[in-house]
Amino acid sequence: MRDTRLNGAAQTANPLEAVVDGLEAAVYVADARSGETLFANRAFRALHGDDAVGQVLRGLIVPLPERGDYRVAPRGVEAQDAPCELFDGELLQPRTGRWYHVREQAVAWVDGRIVRLGIATDITERKKTAEIARQQEERIARTSRLVTLGEMASMLAHELNQPLAAIANYCNGCAARIQAGAPASSLLPAMQKAAGQAERAGKVIARIRAFVKKSEPHRRATSVAAILEEALVLVEIDARRRGIRLSVELDDGLPDVRADQIMIEQVLLNLTRNGLDAMSDAPDDARALVVKARRSGDHFVEIAVIDRGHGISGEGTEWVFQPFVTTRGEGMGLGLAICRSIIESHNGRLSVKPNPEGGAIFTFTLPIEETACE
Amino acid sequence: MSEVPSGAVQEAEVGQQVFVVDDDDAQRDSLVWLLESHGYAVRAFSSAEAFLAAWNGNFVGCLLLDVRMPGMSGLELFGWLARRNSALPVVFITGHGDVPMAVEALRKGAANFIEKPFSAEEMLRIVENCLAQEREGRTQRRNQADTAHRLAQLTVREREVLDLVIAGKLNKQIADVLGISIKTVEVHRARVMDKMGVTTMASLIRRVMSAGL
Numbered sequence: 001m002r003d004t005r006l007n008g009a010a011q012t013a014n015p016l017e018a019v020v021d022g023l024e025a026a027v028y029v030a031d032a033r034s035g036e037t038l039f040a041n042r043a044f045r046a047l048h049g050d051d052a053v054g055q056v057l058r059g060l061i062v063p064l065p066e067r068g069d070y071r072v073a074p075r076g077v078e079a080q081d082a083p084c085e086l087f088d089g090e091l092l093q094p095r096t097g098r099w100y101h102v103r104e105q106a107v108a109w110v111d112g113r114i115v116r117l118g119i120a121t122d123i124t125e126r127k128k129t130a131e132i133a134r135q136q137e138e139r140i141a142r143t144s145r146l147v148t149l150g151e152m153a154s155m156l157a158h159e160l161n162q163p164l165a166a167i168a169n170y171c172n173g174c175a176a177r178i179q180a181g182a183p184a185s186s187l188l189p190a191m192q193k194a195a196g197q198a199e200r201a202g203k204v205i206a207r208i209r210a211f212v213k214k215s216e217p218h219r220r221a222t223s224v225a226a227i228l229e230e231a232l233v234l235v236e237i238d239a240r241r242r243g244i245r246l247s248v249e250l251d252d253g254l255p256d257v258r259a260d261q262i263m264i265e266q267v268l269l270n271l272t273r274n275g276l277d278a279m280s281d282a283p284d285d286a287r288a289l290v291v292k293a294r295r296s297g298d299h300f301v302e303i304a305v306i307d308r309g310h311g312i313s314g315e316g317t318e319w320v321f322q323p324f325v326t327t328r329g330e331g332m333g334l335g336l337a338i339c340r341s342i343i344e345s346h347n348g349r350l351s352v353k354p355n356p357e358g359g360a361i362f363t364f365t366l367p368i369e370e371t372a373c374e
Numbered sequence: 375m376s377e378v379p380s381g382a383v384q385e386a387e388v389g390q391q392v393f394v395v396d397d398d399d400a401q402r403d404s405l406v407w408l409l410e411s412h413g414y415a416v417r418a419f420s421s422a423e424a425f426l427a428a429w430n431g432n433f434v435g436c437l438l439l440d441v442r443m444p445g446m447s448g449l450e451l452f453g454w455l456a457r458r459n460s461a462l463p464v465v466f467i468t469g470h471g472d473v474p475m476a477v478e479a480l481r482k483g484a485a486n487f488i489e490k491p492f493s494a495e496e497m498l499r500i501v502e503n504c505l506a507q508e509r510e511g512r513t514q515r516r517n518q519a520d521t522a523h524r525l526a527q528l529t530v531r532e533r534e535v536l537d538l539v540i541a542g543k544l545n546k547q548i549a550d551v552l553g554i555s556i557k558t559v560e561v562h563r564a565r566v567m568d569k570m571g572v573t574t575m576a577s578l579i580r581r582v583m584s585a586g587l
Contacts (some may be wrong), residue, residue, distance in 0.1 A: 140534045158469070162398060172494035173411030189409050220499030241547055 017041075025121040026062050028052075032074040032106060032114040044120075062120045063091035063100055070104075077106040077114050086116060098124045103316065158291045159204050163197040170194035219346065221256040221369040222264070223303055224293050231265040232291065235272040244276055244287045251294040253269065257301050257366040259346055264366065266337045267350070271305040274335070278309025279285075292317065300348070300365040308359035317352045317360075391435040394418040395425045395451065396467065397443040405438070405497075412498055422446035426454065434512070436485065436504040437464045441472050449479060452545055456483060460510065463504050467492075514584075521585035527569050535562040536570075540579055 020027050026044035030037050033323040035056040045052055047061045057064065064088040067073070074086055086104040093100065100120045109115040122276060170190045228248055239246040257264075268291070275289045286308040296302035312320055321340045336350075343364045350364040392414045396402040402418050409416045419425040423446055425437075437455075441448040452464050463485035470478045476487035481553075485504050488497055528536065531552075538548045545563070549556045572578045 163400060163493050164401035166404040169401075169494065171410040173404070173408040176408075176411040192405075193400075193407075197404075200400070211568065318518075 007018075023119075025119050026094055026100075028057075028062075028118050028120075029109065030057070030118070031109075032077055032116050038109065038115060044242070059091075061093065061096070063093040063102065064118070064120075065089070065091065065102060065104060072106070074114075074116050079108060081106070082114055083107045090127075091120075098122055099127045102311070113230070156204060156208055160201055163201040163204070165196045166332060167194045167201075170197070174205050218260050219258050220260075222259045222261045223256050224254045224303070224366075225250055227257075227261055227268065228291060228293060228303075229262050229263070230273070231268040235276070235289075236267060238273070239276055239289060242280065242287075243275055243284075244279055244289055246272075246289050246291070249290065249292045254293060254295060254301055256369045258369045259366050263342050264346070267364065268303070269304070270335045270339050271364075275305055275309065275360075275362075278307050278311075280309075281307055282307045291314050295368075296365055299368055301363035301368060302363055302365050304361055304363045306355055306359070306361045308355060308357055310355055311358060312352065317354070319350060321350070390415055390508070391415045391437050392501055392505075393425065393433065393435060393437040393462070394450070395420075395422055395437065395443075396440040397421055398440070401440075407492055408497070409501070414501070422448065422451035425451065429455075429460075431458070431460070433462050434508070435461075435462070436501060436508055437462050438467060439464050439503070441475055441479075442469060449475065452479060452482070452484060461508075461515070461578070463508050463511075465500055465504055483511045498562060517581075518585045521570075521581055525582075525585075528566060532562050532566050532569070536566050536582070539563065539566070539575075540550050540582060 021042040023041060024043060026047060027039075027041040028037060028044045037053050037055055037057055040048065040052045044062065046352075048057060059066070064241070069089070069091075070086050072081075072084060074085055077084060077086075084106050086106050088103045089101075091100050091102050102118060102120045102125045103117040104116045106114055107117045158349035170193055174187045174190055174194075228250065232246065232248060236246055272289060279287055279289070288308060290304075290306040292304045292306065294302055321336050340350045343366075345355065347367050348360070348365040352360055352362045355361050378477060392409050394402055394405055394409070394416060396418070397420055399420070402420065406416045406418045417428075419428065422439075422443060426446075426525065436491045439448040439451060446454075448466060452466075455462065455464070464479075465485050466476050466479050466487035467490060468487055469490050473487075473489060476489070478485075479487065485507070486500050488500055497506060523531075535548060538551060543551070545556050548559045552559070566572065567578060570578055570581060
């Protein structure tokens, strides 16, 4: 063991060089004035070729800072200033598309001249991961605009309540005074204030309009698999946490549908969350949520969300789509009503029927791209 | 406030006021209008802090207090008043979802709460009840103080006689217990009735009992 290691070390000039050669980062030393490469470690040589030393490299493979990038001009560094930092930043090599974190320092070389000692680390993968994370965040943010539609409605309801309550107070007060025979002119300020409050309520409504307009659907050819994948990523986490099996049955060769992907994801999210909620007290063997997608006739794709929860009690099943109907304490009961209006705005249908095995089956259809009107 | 319509409820005793503390301008202003239209004297404040700045122990009536306000909250103001033994009853105005908070306030001695949105009728009824209770409470407290004061004027002997009278003893029994003559008992009794400001036995007993002494 000991021998092999010694042999390995003997192949290079000294142990320090062995360490530097062992680094994954590309390490190089270049003359601060001429730019001539004086030293390159193995990683650097692997990129630039074994003849890198002795050449003036212009960052063709590993991107090197250009003159304007330096905080201190390397040529101007005097012996007494070294060591000092020259550059620390991320650089893109446009030809290969790879990103490097590059750090250069001015140091005194073994022969006394000032050199640039550089370390370049390939951070392309890390960058990619960060980019994916950023895109995901963006997507979640877009989705959450819809997720919180119910909350938004609740907030607006509160904002409408304030002016309406004030109007009621002013009017009730006026009524009492009229009954008591107060002169009409004494009612004027209250009447004017009530009118002002009515305008305030009107503005709240205008804001709702603007919001709805902003979220008008952008319908285009969308893959059903993509919709399911995107929406169910979020649901999967939730399902696992609750000990519910989630399975997806997607028919082969499904055509694209004409849909606003985010809106349909929102519908799926709502339906699957409802399904999970319905099974919160279900026994182990019934803790399964199935999402099925298949072709329905010539013009539609049908997506079904099948749960084995408590099902829908009461007369018929249509009532669940009524706005402000809720079986849970929280929320405004707008989820399913909004889902239905989204599906109908896509010329599809959203319906529910009891699951013969217990629970409920929510099914919605979306038009296949070729058949889309317009 | 000066042009109070004559036909309005107006049962509020002179001196009683409805205090309104609410940060929402429209809510507060319209509430003041509504209350004044029904004959109440109203003082409004746009924050708990503003109310505190004006408050003194002589505020009489009831306080309509919004639970949620920026700065000092309604609950905090309530706690502050309670620590100063304020007798001003507090009615909380709560929004949607604040009911648990209101229940908590009730447990701590709030007079009542109204959930927004409320009808004028409901609000006026709660205010009226609250003011009536406040009047009653104040009368009772005044009577208690008066009775305590009168009791303090009695001599030791007179107090002994009073206790035995209330215990239902006859003059002869009292004379025996205290080792004095019936005549002397009668003199003490007359003095007790006089000092307590009553003319009948029944009112004497009622007065001493209701004072809880």
